[in-house]
Amino acid sequence: MTKNSEDLRVRRTRALLQKALIELTIEKGFTDVTVRDITERAMVNRSTFYHHYQDKYALLSQYIDEVIALIQAQEDDPSQVNDPDQPSAGLVRILQHVQANADFYRVLLGKKGDPAFCAQSFRRFIEQQFRHMRPDQEVQADHSKPPIDLSVSYILHAGIGAILWWLENDQPCSPEQFAVWLNQFSMADMSVSLGLESPNLSL
Amino acid sequence: MTKNSEDLRVRRTRALLQKALIELTIEKGFTDVTVRDITERAMVNRSTFYHHYQDKYALLSQYIDEVIALIQAQEDDPSQVNDPDQPSAGLVRILQHVQANADFYRVLLGKKGDPAFCAQSFRRFIEQQFRHMRPDQEVQADHSKPPIDLSVSYILHAGIGAILWWLENDQPCSPEQFAVWLNQFSMADMSVSLGLESPNLSL
Amino acid sequence: MTKNSEDLRVRRTRALLQKALIELTIEKGFTDVTVRDITERAMVNRSTFYHHYQDKYALLSQYIDEVIALIQAQEDDPSQVNDPDQPSAGLVRILQHVQANADFYRVLLGKKGDPAFCAQSFRRFIEQQFRHMRPDQEVQADHSKPPIDLSVSYILHAGIGAILWWLENDQPCSPEQFAVWLNQFSMADMSVSLGLESPNLSL
Amino acid sequence: MTKNSEDLRVRRTRALLQKALIELTIEKGFTDVTVRDITERAMVNRSTFYHHYQDKYALLSQYIDEVIALIQAQEDDPSQVNDPDQPSAGLVRILQHVQANADFYRVLLGKKGDPAFCAQSFRRFIEQQFRHMRPDQEVQADHSKPPIDLSVSYILHAGIGAILWWLENDQPCSPEQFAVWLNQFSMADMSVSLGLESPNLSL
DNA sequence: ACGTAAGCGAGACGGTACGTCGCGTCTTACC
DNA sequence: GGTAAGACGCGACGTACCGTCTCGCTTACGT
Numbered sequence: 001m002t003k004n005s006e007d008l009r010v011r012r013t014r015a016l017l018q019k020a021l022i023e024l025t026i027e028k029g030f031t032d033v034t035v036r037d038i039t040e041r042a043m044v045n046r047s048t049f050y051h052h053y054q055d056k057y058a059l060l061s062q063y064i065d066e067v068i069a070l071i072q073a074q075e076d077d078p079s080q081v082n083d084p085d086q087p088s089a090g091l092v093r094i095l096q097h098v099q100a101n102a103d104f105y106r107v108l109l110g111k112k113g114d115p116a117f118c119a120q121s122f123r124r125f126i127e128q129q130f131r132h133m134r135p136d137q138e139v140q141a142d143h144s145k146p147p148i149d150l151s152v153s154y155i156l157h158a159g160i161g162a163i164l165w166w167l168e169n170d171q172p173c174s175p176e177q178f179a180v181w182l183n184q185f186s187m188a189d190m191s192v193s194l195g196l197e198s199p200n201l202s203l
Numbered sequence: 204m205t206k207n208s209e210d211l212r213v214r215r216t217r218a219l220l221q222k223a224l225i226e227l228t229i230e231k232g233f234t235d236v237t238v239r240d241i242t243e244r245a246m247v248n249r250s251t252f253y254h255h256y257q258d259k260y261a262l263l264s265q266y267i268d269e270v271i272a273l274i275q276a277q278e279d280d281p282s283q284v285n286d287p288d289q290p291s292a293g294l295v296r297i298l299q300h301v302q303a304n305a306d307f308y309r310v311l312l313g314k315k316g317d318p319a320f321c322a323q324s325f326r327r328f329i330e331q332q333f334r335h336m337r338p339d340q341e342v343q344a345d346h347s348k349p350p351i352d353l354s355v356s357y358i359l360h361a362g363i364g365a366i367l368w369w370l371e372n373d374q375p376c377s378p379e380q381f382a383v384w385l386n387q388f389s390m391a392d393m394s395v396s397l398g399l400e401s402p403n404l405s406l
Numbered sequence: 407m408t409k410n411s412e413d414l415r416v417r418r419t420r421a422l423l424q425k426a427l428i429e430l431t432i433e434k435g436f437t438d439v440t441v442r443d444i445t446e447r448a449m450v451n452r453s454t455f456y457h458h459y460q461d462k463y464a465l466l467s468q469y470i471d472e473v474i475a476l477i478q479a480q481e482d483d484p485s486q487v488n489d490p491d492q493p494s495a496g497l498v499r500i501l502q503h504v505q506a507n508a509d510f511y512r513v514l515l516g517k518k519g520d521p522a523f524c525a526q527s528f529r530r531f532i533e534q535q536f537r538h539m540r541p542d543q544e545v546q547a548d549h550s551k552p553p554i555d556l557s558v559s560y561i562l563h564a565g566i567g568a569i570l571w572w573l574e575n576d577q578p579c580s581p582e583q584f585a586v587w588l589n590q591f592s593m594a595d596m597s598v599s600l601g602l603e604s605p606n607l608s609l
Numbered sequence: 610m611t612k613n614s615e616d617l618r619v620r621r622t623r624a625l626l627q628k629a630l631i632e633l634t635i636e637k638g639f640t641d642v643t644v645r646d647i648t649e650r651a652m653v654n655r656s657t658f659y660h661h662y663q664d665k666y667a668l669l670s671q672y673i674d675e676v677i678a679l680i681q682a683q684e685d686d687p688s689q690v691n692d693p694d695q696p697s698a699g700l701v702r703i704l705q706h707v708q709a710n711a712d713f714y715r716v717l718l719g720k721k722g723d724p725a726f727c728a729q730s731f732r733r734f735i736e737q738q739f740r741h742m743r744p745d746q747e748v749q750a751d752h753s754k755p756p757i758d759l760s761v762s763y764i765l766h767a768g769i770g771a772i773l774w775w776l777e778n779d780q781p782c783s784p785e786q787f788a789v790w791l792n793q794f795s796m797a798d799m800s801v802s803l804g805l806e807s808p809n810l811s812l
Numbered sequence: 813a814c815g816t817a818a819g820c821g822a823g824a825c826g827g828t829a830c831g832t833c834g835c836g837t838c839t840t841a842c843c
Numbered sequence: 844g845g846t847a848a849g850a851c852g853c854g855a856c857g858t859a860c861c862g863t864c865t866c867g868c869t870t871a872c873g874t
Contacts, residue, residue, distance in 0.1 A: 007844080007845070009844090009845055009846080010844095010845075013845085013846085034833085034834060034835085035834075035835075035836090036833090036834070036835090044846085044847090045846065045847045045848065045849090046836095046847095046848095046849090047836095047837085047838085047846085047847075047848080047849085048845080048846060048847075050835095050836065050837080051845075051846085054836090055835085055836090146384040146387070146388070147375075149368060149372070150365060150368045150369070150384065151388075152368075153364040153365060153367060153368035154361045154362075154364050154365045154368070154388055155361070155364075156364055157360040157361050157362075157363055157364025157365075157367070158357045158358070158360050158361030158364065158392075159357075160360055161356040161357050161358075161359055161360025161361065162353060162356060162357045162360075164356060164360070165352060165353045165355075165356035165357070166353070169352070172350075181349040181353065184349070184395045185349070185354075185357055185392055185395050188391040188392060188394065188395045189361075189388050189391060189392065191391065192387045192388050192391045210823085210824070210865095210866090212824055212825075212865085213823095213824070216824080216825085237854090237855060237856090238855080238856075238857090239854090239855070239856090247825085247826090248825065248826045248827065249826095249827095250825080250826075250827075250828090250857095250858085250859090251824075251825055251826070253857070253858080254823090254824070254825080255824095257857090258856090258857085413818070413819070413870095413871065413872080414870095414871065414872090415818080415819055415820075415870070415871070416818090416819070419819080419820080440859085440860060440861090441860075441861075441862090442859090442860070442861090450820085450821090451820065451821045451822065451823090452821095452822095452823090452862095453820085453821075453822080453823085453862090453863085453864085454819080454820055454821075456862065456863080457819075457820080460862090461861085461862090552790040552793070552794070553781075555774060555778070556771060556774045556775070556790065557794075558774075559770040559771060559773060559774035560767045560768075560770050560771045560774070560794055561767070561770075562770055563766040563767050563768075563769055563770025563771075563773070564763045564764065564766055564767030564770065564798075565763075566766055567762040567763050567764075567765055567766025567767065568759060568762060568763045568766075570762060570766070571758060571759045571761075571762035571763070572759075575758070578756075587755040587759065587801075590755070590801045591755070591760075591763055591798055591801050594797040594798060594800065594801045595767075595794050595797060595798065597797065598793045598794050598797045616839090616840085616849085616850070618839085618850055618851075619849095619850070622850080622851085643828085643829060643830085644829080644830075644831090645828090645829070645830090653851085653852090654851065654852045654853065654854095655831095655852095655853095656831095656832085656833090656851080656852075656853075656854090657850075657851055657852070659831065659832080660849090660850070660851080661850095663831090664830090664831085
């Protein structure tokens with residue numbers, strides 16, 4: 001049973017393609033990368049690409065899935081307390097990963113990025129991290145408070161926006177510091193969502 | 204004084220192209236709309252399109268600019284008080300416009316939309332509305348508080364996320380109600396940004 | 407009756423267009439000259455061009471007609487003897503004209519020229535000059551001799567070929583000398599055509 | 610040894626394109642044939658055309674080259690005597706080929722033809738056939754006789770002119786008869802070129 | 813000399829071909 | 844079975860040139 005998972009050639013080809021995609025995305029933006037670009041950079045025949053992936057989106061998606069799996073593999077510390085003032089370890093780990101691949105994510109989330117990615121893959125990626133800090137969806141009969149789904153969408157996009165700022169300013173602070181701020185923002189939003197307080201912004 | 208602004212034919216052609224773009228964007232998503240589609244729908248020769256616009260992005264961009272100009276033309280009520288609990292009239296007007304063209308914006312901001320648009324045109328569009336609710340940028344010497352630019356990016360993307368939720372759920376509440384909620388969220392974020400309070404999310 | 411022929415503006419425009427055509431033909435070959443090129447060089451609006459000519463071929467054709475008329479205006483010397491060893495004055499005049507506009511004809515007759523022109527305008531131009539040296543078409547019952555029309559086509563194209571050689575070698579001899587040679591060739595061909603002699607090319 | 614020379618598909622595609630070109634050239638003249646015409650007739654995608662040829666000129670040129678190669682493959686009879694009264698076997702073979710494809714060459718050499726072709730491809734085609742009947746270029750010190758290059762250009766174009774006559778009159782005589790006449794003409798011209806005799810066209 | 817019909821400039825428009833590019837599918841042959 | 848090599852169909856791209864047209868300005872001509 002030599003099957004490490006796949007044929008060695010297959011693993012080599014996929015790795016080359018993945019590497020090429022990342023490099024090229026950094027260089028010219030995901031939108032402008034073509035399948036031909038990727039295969040030329042990877043020194044792989046174009047038709048071989050189609051043996052493995054339907055298109056460049058599938059390749060990207062597969063890469064993201066791998067990253068998510070990798071991060072989740074670092075299992076959560078069970079002793080972790082849900083301290084409202086302390087960001088979750090998962091969030092910090094995500095930010096550390098983003099920081100480690102800053103060039104890539106800066107482009108991917110920016111204007112030359114993939115909208116579907118922003119809206120989908122990364123969304124899933126972040127969503128699950130935010131989930132645990134969200135109180136159980138007790139049925140919301142109160143129509144004066146914003147629906148919980150609205151809050152989720154709000155905080156989600158906000159998080160992406162924040163990360164974009166972080167990346168485009170060359171990560172001017174540590175992932176830990178940044179996670180704290182992110183946490184403060186989202187906690188405040190949560191409060192609003194639950195109608196706990198009205199901010200008194202008396203100037 | 205026949206010159207209303209431009210050659211009548213020019214105005215007719217541009218209007219037809221604009222209309223076609225909007226219709227087609229709703230039908231199949233901006234990404235999938237081609238110049239040929241637009242010109243066929245508008246019953247205009249393809250080469251004529253290129254007389255007026257460089258590409259479909261330019262057409263979209265021009266349309267957005269017109270919309271912004273139109274909304275801004277409804278001059279602000281000067282007597283308006285900057286009531287922290289009350290959203291600005293500008294925000295309400297934007298939301299009313301979005302609601303009136305819900306089909307269009309739902310697609311444009313969604314996964315078949317234009318990332319550059321999300322990141323650019325609409326950004327400018329919203330940015331200026333948020334700006335006035337932002338306190339003057341007193342020099343931020345305090346490094347323990349999140350930078351003001353981070354807050355802006357956070358609130359901006361959050362707003363887009365919120366609008367997306369609104370659109371994808373078929374505007375389950377009035378623009379006015381929605382504006383109030385949006386305002387509450389962003390005020391809370393502002394508080395955090397200014398370090399005014401730490402949310403006490405005691406569960 | 408001040409009508410010199412046309413409105414002054416018309417004459418000016420046509421002259422400019424003609425001049426532009428000739429210049430551009432010399433520069434890039436008739437084939438590669440566009441109507442836009444011509445009008446830009448002539449500093450005349452493109453639509454004005456179409457007021458006067460159907461296309462660039464019409465402009466060229468009109469120019470050639472003018473040239474022919476001009477040359478023919480120099481009326482033939484009636485005392486001229488049809489000396490078989492002496493080329494006709496008309497031929498010499500043509501060659502002088504060609505020499506005076508060598509740059510133009512070199513291009514026009516060459517590979518970037520107008521095939522229709524080679525085959526038509528210039529043909530007529532030359533044809534009539536050759537005609538007088540051709541004996542009356544007595545009915546040719548003799549099928550062993552080449553038909554007279556064959557000879558005409560032969561000599562005609564030969565003449566163009568010869569002129570091309572002359573032009574492409576920068577007229578290495580005077581029009582008069584060249585006319586003598588041309589005459590010798592065509593006289594020899596005529597002899598063959600009439601079956602007068604079989605050349606004994608004993609080497 | 611399956612490789613007959615090329616991919617079977619390639620040979621099929623090229624053959625279809627070639628056939629389409631010839632048909633369309635006959636129907637509307639080479640000038641008016643477009644790449645789109647050719648590919649539609651050949652039932653081949655337009656982009657496939659560009660895989661094989663740069664433009665229609667390249668396709669024509671390749672066809673001519675093939676024809677030339679084919680004719681030359683019929684190797685010359687070595688025992689052939691350079692009889693001044695007898696045309697070369699090569700010339701006859703060319704004329705036979707032209708006759709077999711009369712419709713095509715009639716158009717190609719005519720006014721809707723390709724001037725560059727007339728001047729180039731076909732020129733080479735004929736040139737080499739005439740060459741062997743040309744005496745060795747002994748240095749021409751005698752400036753009273755026409756230069757040898759002049760004679761070549763003269764005879765070359767004359768030959769094309771003669772063939773044009775032949776085609777436009779539906780080949781009223783056999784290639785062999787026509788070759789004899791062509792030979793007589795060119796021999797006479799050669800004589801002139803060598804200064805062997807002055808034609809005495811006594812009428 | 814001057815009013816007016818023309819010539820003309822400016823440029824929108826429809827039409828058609830161009831050559832290029834990217835995609836995804838396929839076949840063939842090699843390893 | 845994984846690859847390379849590459850033909851092929853498809854369809855969009857942006858550009859170029861064509862010829863027609865409408866609309867006003869200006870200018871040379873004729874009375």
